[in-house]
Amino acid sequence: xxxxLIIDDEEDFGYFVKANLELKGEYHVTVATExxxxxxxxxxxxxxxxxxxxxxxxxxxxQVLKKxxxxxxTQGIPVxxxxxxNDEASISQSISNYSEQYxxxxxxxxxxxxxxxNVLMILGSQKG
Amino acid sequence: MTKQGSILIVDDEIGVRExxxxxxxxxxxxxxxADGQEALECIxxxxxxxxxxxxxxxxxTGIDVLxxxxxxxxxxxxxxxxxxxxxxNFRQAIVSQGAFDYIIKPxxxxxxxxxxxxxxxxxxxLFQKTYTDQELEKKLMQTEKGFEIRTxxxxxxxxxxxxxxxxxxxxxxVVQDEKIKFANPKTMELSGYTEEEIEHIPAFQxxxxxxxxxxxxxxxxxxxxxxxxxxxxxxxxRKNRESFWVEANSxxxxxxxxxxxxxxxxxxxxxKKAEEELRKAYDELKETQGKxxxxxxxxxxxxxxxxxxxxxxxxxxxxLGGTDFLLKKLSGVDGDVTIALQKxxxxxxHADHILMGLLKFSQPSKLVKEKINPMNLINDTLSLLxxxxxxxxxxxxxxxxxxxxxxxxxxxxxxxxxxxxFLNAAEAMAEEEKIFIKTYKENPSPSLGGxxxxxxxxxxxxxxxxxEDLSKIFEPFFxxxxxxxxxxxxxxxxxxxxxNHEGNLxxxxxxxxxxxxxxxxxxxxxxxx
Numbered sequence: 304x305x306x307x308l309i310i311d312d313e314e315d316f317g318y319f320v321k322a323n324l325e326l327k328g329e330y331h332v333t334v335a336t337e338x339x340x341x342x343x344x345x346x347x348x349x350x351x352x353x354x355x356x357x358x359x360x361x362x363x364x365x366q367v368l369k370k371x372x373x374x375x376x377t378q379g380i381p382v383x384x385x386x387x388x389n390d391e392a393s394i395s396q397s398i399s400n401y402s403e404q405y406x407x408x409x410x411x412x413x414x415x416x417x418x419x420x421n422v423l424m425i426l427g428s429q430k431g
Numbered sequence: 432m433t434k435q436g437s438i439l440i441v442d443d444e445i446g447v448r449e450x451x452x453x454x455x456x457x458x459x460x461x462x463x464x465a466d467g468q469e470a471l472e473c474i475x476x477x478x479x480x481x482x483x484x485x486x487x488x489x490x491x492t493g494i495d496v497l498x499x500x501x502x503x504x505x506x507x508x509x510x511x512x513x514x515x516x517x518x519x520n521f522r523q524a525i526v527s528q529g530a531f532d533y534i535i536k537p538x539x540x541x542x543x544x545x546x547x548x549x550x551x552x553x554x555x556x557l558f559q560k561t562y563t564d565q566e567l568e569k570k571l572m573q574t575e576k577g578f579e580i581r582t583x584x585x586x587x588x589x590x591x592x593x594x595x596x597x598x599x600x601x602x603x604x605v606v607q608d609e610k611i612k613f614a615n616p617k618t619m620e621l622s623g624y625t626e627e628e629i630e631h632i633p634a635f636q637x638x639x640x641x642x643x644x645x646x647x648x649x650x651x652x653x654x655x656x657x658x659x660x661x662x663x664x665x666x667x668x669r670k671n672r673e674s675f676w677v678e679a680n681s682x683x684x685x686x687x688x689x690x691x692x693x694x695x696x697x698x699x700x701x702x703k704k705a706e707e708e709l710r711k712a713y714d715e716l717k718e719t720q721g722k723x724x725x726x727x728x729x730x731x732x733x734x735x736x737x738x739x740x741x742x743x744x745x746x747x748x749x750x751l752g753g754t755d756f757l758l759k760k761l762s763g764v765d766g767d768v769t770i771a772l773q774k775x776x777x778x779x780x781h782a783d784h785i786l787m788g789l790l791k792f793s794q795p796s797k798l799v800k801e802k803i804n805p806m807n808l809i810n811d812t813l814s815l816l817x818x819x820x821x822x823x824x825x826x827x828x829x830x831x832x833x834x835x836x837x838x839x840x841x842x843x844x845x846x847x848x849x850x851x852x853f854l855n856a857a858e859a860m861a862e863e864e865k866i867f868i869k870t871y872k873e874n875p876s877p878s879l880g881g882x883x884x885x886x887x888x889x890x891x892x893x894x895x896x897x898x899e900d901l902s903k904i905f906e907p908f909f910x911x912x913x914x915x916x917x918x919x920x921x922x923x924x925x926x927x928x929x930x931n932h933e934g935n936l937x938x939x940x941x942x943x944x945x946x947x948x949x950x951x952x953x954x955x956x957x958x959x960x
Contacts, residue, residue, distance in 0.1 A: 319752030387744035409748035412755035
């Protein structure tokens with residue numbers, strides 16, 4: 304079973320992502336609703352993948368991403384950025400340093416799931 | 432015995448008055464007056480043949496009274512009766528004022544009777560034989576002189592009028608029985624006909640065919656003496672069939688005994704042209720104003736949507752997540768619930784689609800340009816299109832310019848425009864129809880200010896657009912296919928993209944016949960990369 308961490312201040316969104324992904328029993332999802340909490344959970348759980356919202360109060364997603372990538376314990380974890388923001392170009396630019404993917408909200412759950420699968424597969428093949 | 436005339440005796444001395452009355456009474460009807468005023472009143476009232484007049488009287492003098500008498504009736508004879516022989520006064524009275532003779536007081540009875548008789552005889556003679564030979568000659572001379580003067584005056588007037596008519600800046604012509612009976616030089620100049628020609632053509636020939644009936648009606652009214660607009664514009668026709676605007680003022684007249692119309696026709700083509708230019712300028716101004724309002728509206732939509740979109744997208748993502756969860760959880764449990772959830776999900780995706788459109792408006796992406804052949808761009812788009820929407824077996828017929836064209840554009844954005852236009856065309860058409868796609872070079876292109884352009888023309892034979900809708904199709908949120916999930920943003924975004932490329936997007940359409948979309952992009956005349 305794959306361990307997924309979602310860091311998003313929209314608690315209900317996190318709830319439904321968890322509900323959807325856990326439905327078939329393939330994933331276990333932990334939900335964090337703010338940046339600091341997310342960073343803590345990431346070092347503690349060491350998830351296979353992190354879903355990270357960009358726009359959050361206090362510590363935003365880009366700061367969290369930077370910290371995750373600076374921390375040796377978490378820098379290997381793939382991150383998919385989530386955003387309801389408009390400007391795709393600036394988003395892709397701001398996260399390009401970490402060659403991470405991004406998803407624009409709202410997202411259909413099966414699309415999200417297939418993206419997650421793809422990332423995990425690539426990771427798996429790299430590890431293998 | 433009938434009296435032989437009527438005499439008025441005017442004298443301030445009652446003795447003189449009475450003695451004269453006594454003398455004349457047996458023969459004549461006699462009136463008396465004591466002063467000038469009374470005398471004139473009597474003359475105005477009574478039929479008087481002769482007046483005996485004292486020269487020296489209080490109030491009006493005899494000379495004054497004489498003058499007044501002759502004014503009232505110059506045929507009344509006046510005999511001066513005075514006690515003061517004053518030759519100058521007599522001369523004046525007789526020569527200048529037309530008195531008959533004078534008698535100096537005291538007078539003898541036979542003298543007065545004879546003089547009175549003579550005076551009355553003269554008056555009688557005058558009445559019986561109006562003119563003596565001498566007078567006749569005098570009269571004739573007067574008539575001849577008058578005739579000469581009148582002829583001269585007439586000639587002068589004729590010259591004046593002719594000068595006015597011949598030098599008039601207006602055409603002046605006389606029309607009678609559909610013929611031009613008279614035309615001034617300006618008429619020949621403006622109509623292009625010679626004087627001889629103009630006399631032989633039907634009058635309506637110099638009027639534009641479309642205006643003939645109106646002019647004829649007006650002429651008929653004028654001839655009947657009915658009301659007609661005093662000035663009205665119409666078009667005249669030159670000999671070379673050119674037409675120009677005039678304004679005419681027509682009046683009824685008599686020409687060679689019969690009714691006719693004089694027309695004063697003014698060339699107002701310069702004024703009309705100025706009016707036309709003014710109207711054109713006004714229309715252009717209105718169009719510019721419309722465009723300004725439109726772009727202002729777009730900008731407002733942009734500012735508004737940038738702020739609101741993010742706020743809506745977050746709750747939408749929760750609803751979508753929830754709906755997806757329920758769909759998975761309940762699939763196979765209850766068909767109706769699944770259908771309901773599917774519809775909710777579709778609505779969410781549609782709302783998201785609108786928001787995405789809004790975002791494109793509010794923050795148009797930066798252009799990443801590359802030089803490309805429009806043929807490749809179209810072919811790539813068509814192959815992408817194969818995966819989109821049921822296609823009703825619609826065939827795309829392409830006809831590319833033989834000359835290799837190059838445009839410098841953001842490929843993905845122009846592809847988006849093409850996709851949008853193709854999908855619109857496909858949706859507007861029935862099964863098994865064709866969409867024609869053509870590319871060609873347009874140099875100079877009027878819609879790009881004369882610069883060379885590459886035109887991508889997409890013609891469909893679909894349902895077309897109502898003319899009243901045509902002006903609104905570039906307005907954000909205007910859609911005729913709300914029922915088919917239209918957002919009303921496809922064309923506004925397409926236009927914006929094309930305009931960001933300094934191009935133009937033109938749409939012509941007729942309801943029931945189809946639509947022609949022209950994507951006009953600046954031609955890149957440099958080398959292909």
